Structure formats: C-alpha cells, structure tokens
Amino acid sequence: MNATVNENCIGCGLCTGTCPEVFQMGDDGLAHGGEIPDGLLATAQEARDGCPVSAISIEE
Structure with a gap:
C-alpha cells in the first residue's frame, strides 16, 4: 500500500504529525x-481522513 499527496496540499503538517512513518515534509x-x-x-x-484539503489518497 502507498500513500500519495496531491497538489491540493497546503503544507499544514497534520499528516506528518499523525503518521510520520509514512508522511514527510519536503524541501518544498x-x-x-x-x-x-x-x-x-x-x-x-487517519492522516488521510484528517487532511483539511483532502490531498491524500491510499492505493494498493
């Protein structure tokens, strides 16, 4: 399974705080x-569901 973050991301950091093993903040x-x-x-x-701009998807 993979998690991807799309262009809607606003860099709030909620996902990295919730699941740092999967999500990291980039240099951008x-x-x-x-x-x-x-x-x-x-x-x-949980990180996907909490994203305020629905930027996260999880796929096999």
Missing part, C-alpha cells in the same frame, strides 16, 4: 507520502 514545504509499512494502514488512513 509540502507533505509527501510513501509506502505504508505493515501495521500502519489505520494510522495512514
């Missing part, structure tokens, strides 16, 4: 996703 000031490790899908989904 925006969040970037990655592979979701085993056991962290629920936390990544």
Whole structure:
C-alpha cells in the first residue's frame, strides 16, 4: 500500500504529525507520502481522513 499527496496540499503538517512513518515534509514545504509499512494502514488512513484539503489518497 502507498500513500500519495496531491497538489491540493497546503503544507499544514497534520499528516506528518499523525503518521510520520509514512508522511514527510519536503524541501518544498509540502507533505509527501510513501509506502505504508505493515501495521500502519489505520494510522495512514487517519492522516488521510484528517487532511483539511483532502490531498491524500491510499492505493494498493
């Protein structure tokens, strides 16, 4: 499973605070996703659901 962050990201950092194992802030000031490790899908989904601009998607 992978998490991706689209162009709607405003760089609020909510996802990195919720699930830092998957989301990191880039040099561009925006969040970037990655592979979701085993056991962290629920936390990544929590970050997705909390995103104020719905910029996160999770795909297999």
